[in-house]
Amino acid sequence: MVPFAGYDMPVQYPDGIIKEHLHTRAAAGLFDVSHMGQVIVSGANPSKSIEKLIPGDIQALQPGEMRYSFLTNDNGGILDDLIVTRREGDLFVVVNAACKEQDIALLTEGLAGEASVTELTDRALVALQGPKAAAVLARYSAEIASMPFMSFREVAIDGVACFVTRSGYTGEDGYEISIPNEQAVGFCRKLLAEPEVKPIGLGARDSLRLEAGLCLYGHDLTEKTTPVAAGLLWAISKRRREEGGFPGAAVIQAEIANKPAMKRVGILPEGRAPAREHTEITDEAGNVIGEITSGGFSPSLEIPIAMGYVPLAFSSIGTKINLLVRGKPRPAVVAKMPFVEQRYYRG
Amino acid sequence: MSYKFTKDHEWVLLEGDVATIGISDYAQGQLGDVVYVEVPEVGKEISKADELAVVESVKAASEVYSPVSGEIVAVNSELEGEPTMVNEDAMDKGWFAKIKITDASELDDLMDEEAYKAFIEGLE
Known part of the structure; x- marks a missing residue:
């Protein structure tokens, strides 16, 4: 407990x-x-x-x-x-x-x-x-x-x-x-x-x-992350995007038009070592570019999986990145989410 | 030759001047399903209380600190492919490393099996 x-x-x-x-x-x-x-x-x-x-x-x-x-x-x-x-x-x-x-x-x-x-x-x-x-x-x-x-x-x-x-x-x-x-x-x-x-x-x-690639509030979503960066635009309809009328609408509308600076992505670490929340993400040259917000072990796939935020330029699937696990850079790749297919009831 | 235990739930088994180190059955039960173990490199010199290994369960990573000083002479590389060995057989096949010790007196403070049993009963 x-x-x-x-x-x-x-x-x-x-x-x-x-x-x-x-x-x-x-x-x-x-x-x-x-x-x-x-x-x-x-x-x-x-x-x-x-x-x-x-x-x-x-x-x-x-x-x-x-x-x-x-x-x-x-x-x-x-x-x-x-x-x-x-x-x-x-x-x-x-x-x-x-x-x-x-x-x-x-x-x-x-x-x-x-x-x-x-x-x-x-x-x-x-x-x-x-x-x-x-x-x-x-x-x-x-x-x-x-x-x-x-x-x-x-x-x-x-x-x-x-x-x-x-x-x-x-x-x-x-x-x-x-x-x-x-x-x-x-x-x-x-x-x-x-x-x-x-x-x-x-x-x-x-x-x-x-x-399932679902966000946990306080970790993958915070008051510093916008729905655009978090990849949750699907939850804002066309009417609401156009009309606004909710807190921060101007910021969100501008991000939709100009693209966000950072984006939430799925990450597959190579090897078996899990990369936990707050693990730093670096580019291949070693510059810190982002952070893991949720990371652990996938019991279904039997491999480590994670999600985190990276600059837009690093957000396409297949982009090679490194994760600083206990100070050591370990190779990883930006991956598609969900990691395990969602099986919702569609009638 | 018998098991000795630390308050951090590591066990030490001394044969000659080589100490085998692992975590106790109680510790593996507390950690839950082990999914990854990072063992040190063979040949590395290690001091008592240095980080010896990292054990990761589904939920969290836990450091294992060396109860003795010396040189790492062997590591259990089978844990790489089968980390669950730590859950299944913590006291034997789930060992982490063997250390050629430099100071046998470091084992004097450790608990024997009976004292450790009383120690974990006191935790519950």
């Missing part, structure tokens, strides 16, 4: 990170992500209101649809990444644990007079991820199995009122399920009794998302 954003979190269960990781890719893993913030934004037109604070095209969402976005600052930097779901009368927003107090304050203040912001402290959040996740949940509710990727339903699972989204942080098909606190333990025990399901800790959550 380790402390994480004020919560005691399991890094691993007795199986260990590699087995937990491979189990999630092969069957189904259950993650307790209750530390994340669950927030309701309600008002006359919350979809329009929240666009003042985030660049996501929330007005384009129909009830039951959801979108990945981020809170930005006036410099276009990312204050947190989040998921916004449009429900019939309001928005259901899931934010990172370490940022939730700041996010709630920001939303409350930014939307004052238009929308109210309420944290759902009475609900737990779990993720069931992996190729068998849908088959497991189909035993409890037939409609869950046919939900499209990035959609939301309120469903009673075994008599428990759940908010279910078909989404996740592993690159696999899967679900995140919000459950009333008092029913959470019983619900998890029931899922863990299913033959395909095992509990998965923070360690494998990190290696799974890294293989």
Whole structure:
């Protein structure tokens, strides 16, 4: 167990990170992500209101649809990444644990007079991820199995009122399920009794998302990185790019037009030595040009993998770079992400 | 000839004037799945408390410091291809390096198996 954003979190269960990781890719893993913030934004037109604070095209969402976005600052930097779901009368927003107090304050203040912001402290959040996740949940509710990727339903699972989204942080098909606190333990025990399901800790959550090329806030994304540098422009629609109207819009629009100075890239170190976060990246002449922001070992590929930021001129796939691991330059190459193919449900 | 242990969970096995060094079974359990081990170069002179090796698990890198001074006379190059040997057999096949020691008295402060067992029980 380790402390994480004020919560005691399991890094691993007795199986260990590699087995937990491979189990999630092969069957189904259950993650307790209750530390994340669950927030309701309600008002006359919350979809329009929240666009003042985030660049996501929330007005384009129909009830039951959801979108990945981020809170930005006036410099276009990312204050947190989040998921916004449009429900019939309001928005259901899931934010990172370490940022939730700041996010709630920001939303409350930014939307004052238009929308109210309420944290759902009475609900737990779990993720069931992996190729068998849908088959497991189909035993409890037939409609869950046919939900499209990035959609939301309120469903009673075994008599428990759940908010279910078909989404996740592993690159696999899967679900995140919000459950009333008092029913959470019983619900998890029931899922863990299913033959395909095992509990998965923070360690494998990190290696799974890294293989899938997904960013971790506070590491790959910070208030100093823009969505353009981070390669997250896909999350800003044409309308929002043109109209702006969110913090830092001018900076982001200028970066779109003129290209960013740095770019987030995938990196494959040669050999077996992992390159960890904060490892310096150099060019072949030895000049420091950037830094690894996430790095570790890929249990699926059995090789080290990493992501980091390099100048635009070094960002094409196949570019040779060096990584200073314990002071020694080790060769590496800029590589395509995701490292392991994403297998989201496309119907 | 018997195992001696450090408070940093390394073991030392002295045969003549050559000490074999590894990490304890308790240490490999704490580290979790080992994915990479960086061993020193043969012929290198090393002092007690110098960095001897680096063990990397999925999650993190941990330094292993030499419990003795001397010359590296052999390293376990099999760990390069099979780092999980450290998890599977920490006390034998998972050894890191052999050091020709220059000062046998450096082993005097180390714990024997029984004292080490009591030491790790005290940690839990």
